[in-house]
Amino acid sequence: MSLKQMLEERALPPLRPQEEMVELLQREEYGFLPPADAAETSFSTPKTIEHAAPNGAVLSEIQMTVQNTHGSHTLPVHYLSVPDGKKHPLFVFLSFSRATVNRYYPMEMLAERGFHVLSFCCTDAVSDDGDFSNGVAPLLLPGGQKKGDDCGKIAMWAWCAIRVLEYGLTLPETDAGQTAVIGHSRLGKTALFAGMMEPRFRYVFSNSGGCAGDSLYRGNLGVRGEKGPFGNTGETVSAITRVFPFWFCPNYRRFAGTNIPETFDQHFLLASIAPRFVSVAASAEDDWADPVSEQLCCLAASEAWEKRGLPGLVHRDALLTPGEALLSGRVAFQLRAGAHFLSYRNWLWDMDYMELHRDDAL
Numbered sequence: 001m002s003l004k005q006m007l008e009e010r011a012l013p014p015l016r017p018q019e020e021m022v023e024l025l026q027r028e029e030y031g032f033l034p035p036a037d038a039a040e041t042s043f044s045t046p047k048t049i050e051h052a053a054p055n056g057a058v059l060s061e062i063q064m065t066v067q068n069t070h071g072s073h074t075l076p077v078h079y080l081s082v083p084d085g086k087k088h089p090l091f092v093f094l095s096f097s098r099a100t101v102n103r104y105y106p107m108e109m110l111a112e113r114g115f116h117v118l119s120f121c122c123t124d125a126v127s128d129d130g131d132f133s134n135g136v137a138p139l140l141l142p143g144g145q146k147k148g149d150d151c152g153k154i155a156m157w158a159w160c161a162i163r164v165l166e167y168g169l170t171l172p173e174t175d176a177g178q179t180a181v182i183g184h185s186r187l188g189k190t191a192l193f194a195g196m197m198e199p200r201f202r203y204v205f206s207n208s209g210g211c212a213g214d215s216l217y218r219g220n221l222g223v224r225g226e227k228g229p230f231g232n233t234g235e236t237v238s239a240i241t242r243v244f245p246f247w248f249c250p251n252y253r254r255f256a257g258t259n260i261p262e263t264f265d266q267h268f269l270l271a272s273i274a275p276r277f278v279s280v281a282a283s284a285e286d287d288w289a290d291p292v293s294e295q296l297c298c299l300a301a302s303e304a305w306e307k308r309g310l311p312g313l314v315h316r317d318a319l320l321t322p323g324e325a326l327l328s329g330r331v332a333f334q335l336r337a338g339a340h341f342l343s344y345r346n347w348l349w350d351m352d353y354m355e356l357h358r359d360d361a362l
Contacts, residue, residue, distance in 0.1 A: 002317050003295075003296065003299055003315065003317050003318070003319070004317070006219075006292075006296060007296055007299060007300055009219060010216060010218040010219040010296070011218065012216070012218055012265050012267060012300055013263060013264060013265060013268075015267070015268065015271050015301075015303055015304055016268070018271070018272055018274070018304070021264070021268040021269075021271060021272045022196060022197070022272050024263065024264055024268065025193075025196070025264065025268060025269055025272065026149065026151075026155075026249075027149045027249075027251065028149075028249075028251050028252060028255075028261060028263070028264065029212065029248055029249065029251075029252045029261070029264075030151065030152060030154050030155050030193050030248055030249060030252075031145075031149055031150050031151030031152050031155050031248065031249030031251075032149055032150075032151055032155070032249075033151060033155050033158065033159060033193075033197050034140040034141070034151060034155070034156075034159050036162070036163075038068065038139070038140050038159075039066045039067060039068040039136070039139045039140065040066070040067055040068060041064065041065070041066050041163045041166070041167075042064075042065050042067075043062050043063070043064050043065075043077070043167050044062055044063040044064075044065075045062075046060035046061070046062050046079055047060060047061050047062070048060050049061055049078075049100070052080060052107055052108065052111055053082075053107070053108040053111035053112055054108075054112070055082060055111060055112055056082060056083065056084065057080060057081065057082045057108075057111035057112075058080075058081055058082075058083055059078060059079070059080055059100055059107070060078070060079045060081070061076050061077070061078055061079075062076070062077045062078075062079060062167075063075075063076060063077075064076070064077045064120070064160075064163070064164065064167070066136050066139055066160075066163070067139070068139050070138055070139050070142045071138060071139060072139070073135050073136050073139060075120060075121075075124035075125055075135070075160075076098075076120065076121075076124060077118055077119070077120045077164055077167075078100050078117075078118070078119050078120070079116070079117070079118050079119075080107055080110065080111055080116060080117040080118075080119075081116045081173060082111055082114060082116065083173070085173075086114075086173070087173060087174070087175040088114055088115065088116045088173055088174065088175055088178075089114070089115050089116065089175050089178035089179070089180070089354055090115075090116045090117070090118065090165075090168050090174045090175065090178065090179050090180070091110070091115060091116070091117045091118070091119075091180050091181070091182055092117075092118050092119075092161050092164050092165050092168065092179070092180070092181045092182070092194075092201075093105065093117050093118070093119035093182050093183070094119075094120070094122055094157060094161055094181070094182070094183035094187040094190055094191060095119045095120065095121050095122065095187075096121065096122065096123075096184075096187065097121060098121045098124065100119070104184060104341075104342040105117075105119070106344045106347055109344060109347065109348075110347065110351070113351050115351060115354075116168075116173065116174065118164050118165075118167070118168050120160065120161075120164060122157050122187060122190070123135075125156065125157055125160045126153060126156050126157070128153065128186075129246060130245070130246040132144040132145060132246075135156075136156055136159070136160060137153075137156060140156055140159060141156075145246075145249070145250055147250075148249060148250045148251040149249050149250075149251055150249055150250065151249060152245075152246055152247045152248040152249055152252075153246050153247050154186070154189055154190045154193055154247045154248065155193065155249075157187065157190045157194075158190050158191075158193045158194035158197060158198075161181055161190065161191075161194045161198075162194055162197065162198045165179060165181070165198065165200060165201065166200075169200065176200075177202060178202060178203075178354060178358060179200060179201055179202050179203070180201060180202065180203035180204070180205060180350070180354060181194050181195055181198075181201045181203075181204055181205065182205035182207065182350065183205075183206065183207065183209075184207040184208060184341075184342035185207070185208055185209070185210070185340065186213075186244070186247060188205075188206035188207045188208055188209030188210070188213050188214065189206070189209045189210075189212055189213035189214075189247070191204055191205060191206050191209075192204060192206045192209060192213055192214060192269050192270070192273070192278070193269070195273050195276070195278065196269060196272040196273055199276065201276070202276055202277060202362070203276070203277045203278075203279070203350075203353070203354055203357075204273050204276065204277065204278045204279070205278075205279050205281070205350050206278070206279070206280050206281070207281040207342045207346055208281065208282060208283055208286055208289045208340050208341075208342070209280070209289070209294075210234075210235055210286070210288060210289030210290070210294070211234065211235035211236065211237070211239075211240050211288075211289070211290075212237070212240055212247075212248065212252075212266070213266065213269070213289075214266060214269075214270065214280040214282075214289075214294050214297055214298075215234070215235075215266060215289055215290050215293040215294045215297055216265050216266055216267065216290075216293040216294075216296055216297045216300065217236075217237065217259060217260045217261065217265050217266065218260055218265055219293065219296075220234040220236075220290045220292075220293040221233045221234030221287055221290045221293075222234035222235055222236035222239065222259065222290070223236060223259050223260060227287070228287030228290065229284075229285075229287070230285045230287050230339075231287070232287035232288055233287065233288075234287060234288060234289070234290035234293065235288050235289065235290075236259040237252070237255045237256050237258075237259045237260070237261070238256040238257070238259055241253045241255075241256045242256070265297075265300070266297050267297050267300035267301040268301075269301075270297060270298065270301035270304075270331065271301040271303070271304035272304075274301075274304035274305050274308065274310075274330070275305060275308050275310055275330065275362055276330070276362060277330050277331075277332070277353070277357055278298075278301075278330070278331055278332070279327075279331075279332035279333070279334065279349075279350060279353055280294055280295075280297065280298050280331075280332070280333050280334070281333075281334040281335075281336065281342075281346045281349070281350075282294040282295065282333070282334065282335050282336070283335075283336050283337075283338055283339055283340055283341060284322040284335060284336065284337050284338065285337075285338055285339040285340075286339055286340045288340065289340065291335060292319060294333070295319060295320060295333050295335070298312075298313045298331045298332075298333045299312075299313050299315065301313075301331060302329070302331050305329070305330045305331060310330050311328065311329040311330055312329050312330055312331045313326060313329050313331040313332070313333060314326060314328045314329035315333075320333065320335040321335070322335055322336065322337035322338075323335070323336070323337055325349050327349065327352060327353050327356055328356070330357075332349075332353055334346060334349050
């Protein structure tokens with residue numbers, strides 16, 4: 001069966017004008033992103049922690065302070081840079097770990113390729129639970145979640161990522177035309193949301209974002225009630241809102257009964273990033289995220305670029321096999337062998353993607 005036929009079977013809702021999709025996804029899924037001036041953000045002078053790679057790269061720590069009339073909160077941001085007087089591409093990396101050296105972050109490899117990275121741990125910004133009284137939450141949402149479209153934790157992490165980007169753009173060594181946001185799993189969802197909301201991210205990288213991220217609801221393993229090749233069904237709205245309702249706005253929970261939002265699917269999220277660049281990375285054994293639904297999501301979103309006369313997902317009309325990547329279009333898709341993980345192979349593809357499209361006009 002062709003990919004086009006697979007999409008037709010899923011009967012996806014057609015894409016809408018971009019501003020409508022952005023408004024709809026905030027109202028029905030993630031909550032409205034707090035405005036940039038919801039709180040004042042400041043950054044301390046960088047303090048060197050260590051020399052991070054043979055090419056003279058330096059790892060520094062910066063204190064990011066968020067404050068308004070409701071209080072203040074400070075969290076550490078780490079900066080990997082090569083102080084050679086040149087302009088460098090910049091990743092904003094949403095991390096799960098306070099440790100600068102961790103299994104998701106091949107710091108030395110990034111530095112040797114000349115990429116700068118600003119990273120922060122999501123739970124240093126706000127806890128990954130239903131508590132809206134800590135971190136930036138009481139500053140951005142002083143009353144907690146009261147309205148159906150009040151933002152969840154994904155929007156709060158995204159708000160912090162955008163503030164970190166703004167700091168990065170003040171640094172003279174940043175190539176402002178080569179900025180990216182990247183995250184894995186729940187932070188892959190966050191990267192996509194941040195990319196939708198912030199056009200200064202030229203590249204948006206979602207690694208195994210899955211349900212409510214980079215995977216279609218309609219026709220996925222969980223909705224069909226089928227097990228994938230590795231014995232698991234896909235994640236559904238029912239499952240994700242039962243365990244992680246705080247990631248989203250309260251309105252999103254009303255789709256738990258059907259597991260399919262009536263008026264949208266996740267290709268809206270990817271399409272809202274057009275005409276910029278978006279890349280989805282999937283893992284072959286990650287049935288929970290459903291890699292087939294991730295690839296089809298990329299294909300369904302491509303229309304937003306094609307209507308602009310730009311290439312979306314450039315493909316050969318077949319599902320990928322592990323180890324393959326489609327990088328030539330404005331929509332990219334990678335399929336790595338193995339399970340749910342952000343690996344050095346993903347980072348290599350991401351760096352290749354940025355370098356491949358460096359000179360493409362938006």
